[in-house]
Amino acid sequence: MISLDGIRKVFKAKTGSVTAVDGVNLKINEGEIFGVIGYSGAGKSTLIRMLNMLERPTEGSVIVAGKDLSKLSDRDLRIERQKIGMIFQHFNLLWSRTVRKNIAFPLEIAGVPKKEREKRVDELINLVGLEGREEAYPSQLSGGQKQRVGIARALANNPKVLLCDEATSALDPKTTDSILDLLVDINEKLGLTIVLITHEMHVIRKICHRVAVMEAGKVVEEGPVLDVFRKPKEHITKEFVKQVTEPEETVQHLLNEVKSGRIVQLTFVGESAEKPLITNLIRTFAVDVNILQGKISKTQEGSYGTLFIHLDGPKDEIEKAITYMHEQQLELEVIAGA
Numbered sequence: 001m002i003s004l005d006g007i008r009k010v011f012k013a014k015t016g017s018v019t020a021v022d023g024v025n026l027k028i029n030e031g032e033i034f035g036v037i038g039y040s041g042a043g044k045s046t047l048i049r050m051l052n053m054l055e056r057p058t059e060g061s062v063i064v065a066g067k068d069l070s071k072l073s074d075r076d077l078r079i080e081r082q083k084i085g086m087i088f089q090h091f092n093l094l095w096s097r098t099v100r101k102n103i104a105f106p107l108e109i110a111g112v113p114k115k116e117r118e119k120r121v122d123e124l125i126n127l128v129g130l131e132g133r134e135e136a137y138p139s140q141l142s143g144g145q146k147q148r149v150g151i152a153r154a155l156a157n158n159p160k161v162l163l164c165d166e167a168t169s170a171l172d173p174k175t176t177d178s179i180l181d182l183l184v185d186i187n188e189k190l191g192l193t194i195v196l197i198t199h200e201m202h203v204i205r206k207i208c209h210r211v212a213v214m215e216a217g218k219v220v221e222e223g224p225v226l227d228v229f230r231k232p233k234e235h236i237t238k239e240f241v242k243q244v245t246e247p248e249e250t251v252q253h254l255l256n257e258v259k260s261g262r263i264v265q266l267t268f269v270g271e272s273a274e275k276p277l278i279t280n281l282i283r284t285f286a287v288d289v290n291i292l293q294g295k296i297s298k299t300q301e302g303s304y305g306t307l308f309i310h311l312d313g314p315k316d317e318i319e320k321a322i323t324y325m326h327e328q329q330l331e332l333e334v335i336a337g338a
């Protein structure tokens with residue numbers, strides 16, 4: 001659906017040239033939710049703006065649905081842009097227009113007849129859950145409702161791609177989750193390809209199928225979300241993964257408190273996260289099992305989690321318990337104890 005080949009963007013400044021995006025190659029499949037994560041200044045906002053030519057690349061090509069947008073005339077680009085919807089961090093609504101009229105705006109520009117326009121707006125209001133708020137103005141809406149208007153407006157022309165530029169950064173955690181659930185619902189119902197950028201790993205974990213990690217204008221790591229969570233390679237990726245796991249300092253504190261036995265770190269992926277491991281250990285072996293800390297998270301492709309447990313008891317029983325856990329095909333590391 002989307003192919004970025006050798007994308008580079010250089011901005012001219014008084015102090016010299018600034019390279020915001022540097023040689024990025026990405027393939028985004030039709031119907032998937034693809035996330036781009038990075039800290040401020042990583043180049044992710046510039047990258048997503050090049051997907052609809054709000055920023056033209058200095059070098060490289062942007063191919064969407066088989067067409068190289070970087071080679072189109074202004075007239076042809078305006079036509080192709082109707083196939084690409086976009087939502088923003090700060091909503092970008094027209095404050096003098098009601099919900100209904102905000103959603104209808106791109107249809108008016110496209111010259112859609114009034115009757116057909118009204119029918120489409122009604123469909124979108126139902127899709128995003130804004131029934132009863134049709135005649136409200138943006139100033140009368142909550143942040144989540146404003147973003148729902150933004151999503152409905154972006155979908156007005158039946159786009160093939162939806163771009164989300166930090167779409168949940170201005171929202172509280174509960175509202176963020178409701179908007180993310182809506183995006184997943186839209187993705188599944190419409191088969192829409194969604195590309196989102198964020199600096200929050202929670203967003204990536206919750207809805208994305210694949211993720212690209214950006215740093216200093218480059219994609220430094222890329223892959224299925226579950227794989228990236230399971231074995232992050234780059235330092236920056238490990239930092240992002242820590243956003244949704246327990247702090248390392250807490251683990252170290254727990255290690256200092258344990259005087260006997262062994263501390264084991266277990267990594268659960270997919271079906272292994274659902275098994276009653278602790279119960280089986282207690283029933284099968286003469287060991288005491290104490291859960292020190294842990295967290296299981298859901299991703300689009302399955303569960304992922306890390307669990308730190310303390311095993312205490314006779315050495316031979318502890319060894320048997322560790323062997324048993326290995327046999328369950330769990331990723332296991334003994335991080336303390338002899």
